[in-house]
Amino acid sequence: MLFLKEVLGEKYEEFKGIIDAYNSENKDKQVKLANLSTGEYVSKAKYDALESEKNNVDTQLKTANSTITALKKDNKDNEALQTEIAGYKTTITNLQAEADKFKKTYAVKELLVKEGVIDPDYVIYKQGGVDKFSFDDKGEPVGVTEIVKTFKEDASMAHLFKQTQPIYEPAGGQGSNVNPFAKETFNLTEQGKLLKENPAQAREMATAAGVEINF
Structure with missing residues (x-):
């Protein structure tokens, strides 16, 4: 705060x-x-889903650990139960790996959102999965800003980021902050001029206003 x-x-x-x-x-x-201007906001539905997934993994780990402790205490010499204990140990190993991956994924998504990424899951997918990110000794992701930069520099990935309305600069005139595609400043005449004078900028401004144009 x-x-x-x-x-x-x-x-x-x-x-x-x-x-x-x-x-x-x-x-x-x-x-x-959260300060929305920094991209910190995550919807309650997404937050609750992540919390539920994390709590589910943690609960399974606690249950498996408790079961092993009880079995070791009461049945040290029972071969069948020792086999069962070994099975629980494997389960714990798998759950721990799942928990570690979840924590890494959550941390990466959090940083991606702060970098202005609208769809962090897609960025992680395009990067080859969360294991393709680097982490420090504490399990915190490093180098995320550099990774995001490469996506921002790719024009085909513009839809992955929060869009700011570009300045409209008509040929031979001064720049303006007015976006003719935006709902509050919608202007068909200016749209036509912009499409004729600068098609690339027209597409960019239309995208920023949530309008799709095909040409």
């Missing part, structure tokens, strides 16, 4: 205290704030 200090000034501490107090009393309904 640090970005709110600039907005709230002296009232920041009072606001933070209210949020912290609420969160401490409502463990299942936590209030989470």
